[in-house]
Amino acid sequence: DTAVSQTPKYLVTQMGNDKSIKCEQNLGHDTMYWYKQDSKKFLKIMFSYNNKELIINETVPNRFSPKSPDKAHLNLHINSLELGDSAVYFCASSLRRQEETQYFGPGTRLLVL
Amino acid sequence: SQKIEQNSEALNIQEGKTATLTCNYTNYSPAYLQWYRQDPGRGPVFLLLIRENEKEKRKERLKVTFDTTLKQSLFHITASQPADSATYLCALEDNFNKFYFGSGTKLNVKP
Numbered sequence: 001d002t003a004v005s006q007t008p009k010y011l012v013t014q015m016g017n018d019k020s021i022k023c024e025q026n027l028g029h030d031t032m033y034w035y036k037q038d039s040k041k042f043l044k045i046m047f048s049y050n051n052k053e054l055i056i057n058e059t060v061p062n063r064f065s066p067k068s069p070d071k072a073h074l075n076l077h078i079n080s081l082e083l084g085d086s087a088v089y090f091c092a093s094s095l096r097r098q099e100e101t102q103y104f105g106p107g108t109r110l111l112v113l
Numbered sequence: 114s115q116k117i118e119q120n121s122e123a124l125n126i127q128e129g130k131t132a133t134l135t136c137n138y139t140n141y142s143p144a145y146l147q148w149y150r151q152d153p154g155r156g157p158v159f160l161l162l163i164r165e166n167e168k169e170k171r172k173e174r175l176k177v178t179f180d181t182t183l184k185q186s187l188f189h190i191t192a193s194q195p196a197d198s199a200t201y202l203c204a205l206e207d208n209f210n211k212f213y214f215g216s217g218t219k220l221n222v223k224p
Contacts, residue, residue: 004156033212043157043202043214056211090156097210101147104156 003027004105006091012111013081021076021108023091031055032074033092033102034066043090049074050097081112115140115207119215126193127223134188134218136203142181143205148188151200151217160201161188193222 004025013019025032033056034046047066048056054066063079074091088107094100116139126132136146145164149157163170163179163186170177176189190197200217207213 035214040216041200042216045212048210056209058211092156101159101162102157102212104158107154107156 004091004093004103006089006105006108008108009106010109010111012113015081015083015112017081018077018079019081019110020078021089021091021110023074023076023105025072025091025093025103025105027093027095027103029093029095029103030071031094031097031100032068032071033094034074034076035090035092035104037088037090037107039087047074047076048097055097081110083112086110086112115143115205115213117203117205117213117215119201119203119218121216121218123219123221125221125223128194130193132190132193132197132220132222134201134220136186136188136215138184138205138213141207142184143207145205146177146179146186147204148175148177148186149202149204149214151202157202157214190220193220195222195224198222 007022031050033048035043037043046060049068052068065077068074088109090107091105092102094102118137147162148160151157161177163177174191178187200219202217204214
Protein backbone atom coordinates (compact mmCIF):
# COMPACT_ATOMS: atom_id res chain seq x y z
CA ASP A 1 0.00 0.00 0.00
CA THR A 2 1.46 3.34 -1.07
CA ALA A 3 1.31 5.91 1.73
CA VAL A 4 1.69 9.04 -0.41
CA SER A 5 1.06 8.67 -4.12
CA GLN A 6 1.42 11.13 -6.96
CA THR A 7 0.29 11.07 -10.56
CA PRO A 8 1.69 11.30 -13.08
CA LYS A 9 5.23 10.16 -12.40
CA TYR A 10 6.54 11.84 -15.55
CA LEU A 11 5.12 14.85 -17.35
CA VAL A 12 6.56 16.23 -20.57
CA THR A 13 4.74 19.19 -22.04
CA GLN A 14 5.11 22.28 -24.17
CA MET A 15 5.63 25.78 -22.87
CA GLY A 16 2.37 27.63 -22.36
CA ASN A 17 0.31 24.53 -21.55
CA ASP A 18 -1.70 23.99 -18.36
CA LYS A 19 -1.14 20.81 -16.37
CA SER A 20 -2.15 19.25 -13.05
CA ILE A 21 -0.39 16.92 -10.65
CA LYS A 22 -2.44 14.89 -8.18
CA CYS A 23 -1.47 13.74 -4.72
CA GLU A 24 -3.20 11.40 -2.32
CA GLN A 25 -2.23 10.15 1.13
CA ASN A 26 -3.84 7.22 2.93
CA LEU A 27 -2.14 7.85 6.27
CA GLY A 28 -4.94 9.87 7.82
CA HIS A 29 -2.63 12.88 8.14
CA ASP A 30 -3.91 16.42 8.66
CA THR A 31 -1.17 18.32 6.83
CA MET A 32 0.00 18.10 3.22
CA TYR A 33 2.76 19.90 1.34
CA TRP A 34 4.07 20.59 -2.13
CA TYR A 35 7.81 20.91 -2.67
CA LYS A 36 9.88 21.72 -5.74
CA GLN A 37 13.31 20.13 -6.17
CA ASP A 38 15.44 21.83 -8.79
CA SER A 39 18.45 20.56 -10.69
CA LYS A 40 20.73 21.53 -7.79
CA LYS A 41 18.68 19.26 -5.55
CA PHE A 42 17.39 22.03 -3.30
CA LEU A 43 14.02 21.05 -1.91
CA LYS A 44 11.89 24.17 -1.49
CA ILE A 45 8.47 24.29 0.06
CA MET A 46 5.75 25.78 -2.11
CA PHE A 47 2.51 25.25 -0.23
CA SER A 48 1.23 23.66 2.92
CA TYR A 49 -2.36 22.73 3.75
CA ASN A 50 -3.75 21.76 7.12
CA ASN A 51 -7.20 20.16 7.14
CA LYS A 52 -7.91 21.56 3.67
CA GLU A 53 -6.84 25.07 4.67
CA LEU A 54 -3.85 26.84 3.13
CA ILE A 55 -1.30 27.66 5.84
CA ILE A 56 1.90 28.26 3.89
CA ASN A 57 2.06 29.95 0.53
CA GLU A 58 5.61 30.71 -0.43
CA THR A 59 6.73 33.18 -3.06
CA VAL A 60 5.48 31.09 -5.90
CA PRO A 61 4.12 32.53 -9.16
CA ASN A 62 0.35 32.67 -9.10
CA ARG A 63 0.40 30.36 -12.12
CA PHE A 64 0.67 27.65 -9.46
CA SER A 65 -2.60 26.95 -7.70
CA PRO A 66 -3.03 24.21 -5.12
CA LYS A 67 -6.39 22.69 -4.40
CA SER A 68 -7.37 20.42 -1.53
CA PRO A 69 -10.79 18.81 -2.11
CA ASP A 70 -10.44 16.85 1.13
CA LYS A 71 -7.87 16.10 3.80
CA ALA A 72 -6.40 13.18 1.85
CA HIS A 73 -5.82 15.02 -1.41
CA LEU A 74 -3.74 17.99 -2.47
CA ASN A 75 -3.51 18.72 -6.16
CA LEU A 76 -1.29 21.22 -7.95
CA HIS A 77 -2.42 23.00 -11.07
CA ILE A 78 0.08 24.93 -13.14
CA ASN A 79 -1.00 27.44 -15.79
CA SER A 80 1.04 28.72 -18.70
CA LEU A 81 4.01 26.48 -18.06
CA GLU A 82 7.47 27.96 -18.48
CA LEU A 83 10.86 26.38 -19.09
CA GLY A 84 11.92 27.25 -15.53
CA ASP A 85 9.11 25.15 -14.13
CA SER A 86 11.01 22.01 -15.12
CA ALA A 87 11.85 20.23 -11.87
CA VAL A 88 10.74 17.36 -9.68
CA TYR A 89 7.64 18.14 -7.62
CA PHE A 90 7.16 16.23 -4.39
CA CYS A 91 4.01 15.93 -2.36
CA ALA A 92 4.38 15.15 1.34
CA SER A 93 2.17 14.74 4.38
CA SER A 94 2.57 14.85 8.14
CA LEU A 95 0.30 13.90 11.00
CA ARG A 96 0.08 17.46 12.30
CA ARG A 97 1.61 20.81 11.48
CA GLN A 98 4.47 21.00 13.90
CA GLU A 99 7.38 18.81 14.79
CA GLU A 100 6.25 15.98 12.64
CA THR A 101 7.93 13.57 10.32
CA GLN A 102 7.05 14.21 6.71
CA TYR A 103 6.22 11.35 4.39
CA PHE A 104 7.08 12.05 0.77
CA GLY A 105 5.56 10.80 -2.43
CA PRO A 106 7.70 9.42 -5.26
CA GLY A 107 7.81 12.74 -7.11
CA THR A 108 6.58 13.99 -10.47
CA ARG A 109 9.27 14.78 -12.98
CA LEU A 110 8.09 17.73 -15.05
CA LEU A 111 9.90 18.69 -18.22
CA VAL A 112 8.75 21.78 -20.09
CA LEU A 113 9.95 22.01 -23.67
CA SER B 114 14.96 33.38 6.65
CA GLN B 115 16.90 30.31 7.61
CA LYS B 116 19.73 28.98 5.49
CA ILE B 117 21.02 25.42 5.67
CA GLU B 118 24.41 24.38 4.39
CA GLN B 119 25.51 20.87 3.63
CA ASN B 120 28.70 19.84 1.90
CA SER B 121 27.82 19.63 -1.78
CA GLU B 122 30.82 17.45 -2.52
CA ALA B 123 30.21 13.73 -2.41
CA LEU B 124 31.64 11.81 0.50
CA ASN B 125 33.44 8.64 -0.56
CA ILE B 126 34.30 6.11 2.12
CA GLN B 127 35.24 2.47 2.40
CA GLU B 128 32.77 -0.12 3.62
CA GLY B 129 33.01 -0.63 7.36
CA LYS B 130 34.17 2.91 8.11
CA THR B 131 32.14 5.62 9.83
CA ALA B 132 30.60 8.26 7.60
CA THR B 133 30.14 11.73 9.09
CA LEU B 134 27.97 14.32 7.37
CA THR B 135 27.63 17.95 8.43
CA CYS B 136 24.66 20.29 8.49
CA ASN B 137 25.12 23.95 9.40
CA TYR B 138 22.39 26.55 9.74
CA THR B 139 22.80 30.28 9.81
CA ASN B 140 20.17 31.94 11.91
CA TYR B 141 18.27 31.19 15.10
CA SER B 142 18.43 27.66 16.44
CA PRO B 143 15.37 25.60 15.60
CA ALA B 144 13.43 23.59 18.15
CA TYR B 145 14.47 20.43 16.33
CA LEU B 146 16.30 19.19 13.29
CA GLN B 147 15.57 16.21 11.06
CA TRP B 148 17.65 14.00 8.78
CA TYR B 149 16.28 12.35 5.64
CA ARG B 150 17.67 9.92 3.12
CA GLN B 151 16.97 10.31 -0.60
CA ASP B 152 17.72 7.65 -3.19
CA PRO B 153 17.88 8.52 -6.92
CA GLY B 154 14.43 8.92 -8.42
CA ARG B 155 12.67 8.70 -5.05
CA GLY B 156 11.29 11.00 -2.42
CA PRO B 157 13.13 11.68 0.85
CA VAL B 158 12.62 9.21 3.69
CA PHE B 159 12.74 10.29 7.33
CA LEU B 160 15.56 8.89 9.46
CA LEU B 161 15.96 10.76 12.72
CA LEU B 162 14.75 13.82 14.62
CA ILE B 163 16.79 15.53 17.33
CA ARG B 164 15.47 18.28 19.59
CA GLU B 165 17.41 21.33 20.77
CA ASN B 166 17.65 19.98 24.31
CA GLU B 167 19.11 16.68 23.10
CA LYS B 168 22.81 16.43 22.49
CA GLU B 169 22.72 13.09 20.76
CA LYS B 170 20.22 10.64 19.27
CA ARG B 171 20.85 7.09 18.11
CA LYS B 172 19.00 4.59 15.96
CA GLU B 173 20.77 1.34 15.14
CA ARG B 174 23.93 2.36 13.21
CA LEU B 175 22.86 5.99 12.95
CA LYS B 176 23.81 8.77 15.35
CA VAL B 177 22.90 12.45 15.21
CA THR B 178 24.30 15.27 17.31
CA PHE B 179 22.99 18.81 17.68
CA ASP B 180 25.19 21.69 18.83
CA THR B 181 23.20 24.91 19.13
CA THR B 182 26.35 26.88 19.95
CA LEU B 183 28.04 25.87 16.73
CA LYS B 184 24.70 25.88 14.88
CA GLN B 185 25.55 22.47 13.57
CA SER B 186 24.29 18.93 13.40
CA LEU B 187 26.45 15.92 12.61
CA PHE B 188 25.06 12.71 11.15
CA HIS B 189 27.11 9.54 11.60
CA ILE B 190 26.69 6.11 10.04
CA THR B 191 28.88 3.51 11.72
CA ALA B 192 30.01 0.28 10.03
CA SER B 193 28.85 1.74 6.73
CA GLN B 194 27.61 -0.54 3.96
CA PRO B 195 27.26 -0.03 0.19
CA ALA B 196 23.48 0.00 0.77
CA ASP B 197 23.95 3.22 2.77
CA SER B 198 24.95 5.01 -0.44
CA ALA B 199 22.41 7.78 -0.98
CA THR B 200 21.96 11.52 -0.53
CA TYR B 201 21.32 12.65 3.02
CA LEU B 202 19.33 15.82 3.68
CA CYS B 203 18.95 17.76 6.87
CA ALA B 204 15.84 19.81 7.53
CA LEU B 205 14.48 22.19 10.12
CA GLU B 206 11.28 24.06 10.80
CA ASP B 207 11.07 27.74 11.62
CA ASN B 208 8.61 29.48 13.93
CA PHE B 209 6.16 29.88 11.05
CA ASN B 210 5.86 26.15 10.36
CA LYS B 211 7.99 26.48 7.27
CA PHE B 212 10.44 23.69 6.51
CA TYR B 213 13.90 24.32 5.15
CA PHE B 214 15.92 21.52 3.57
CA GLY B 215 19.60 21.45 2.80
CA SER B 216 20.71 20.45 -0.68
CA GLY B 217 22.05 17.20 0.72
CA THR B 218 25.36 15.39 0.74
CA LYS B 219 25.83 12.37 -1.45
CA LEU B 220 27.43 9.43 0.31
CA ASN B 221 29.21 6.70 -1.66
CA VAL B 222 30.22 3.62 0.30
CA LYS B 223 32.63 1.46 -1.65
CA PRO B 224 32.92 -2.30 -1.06
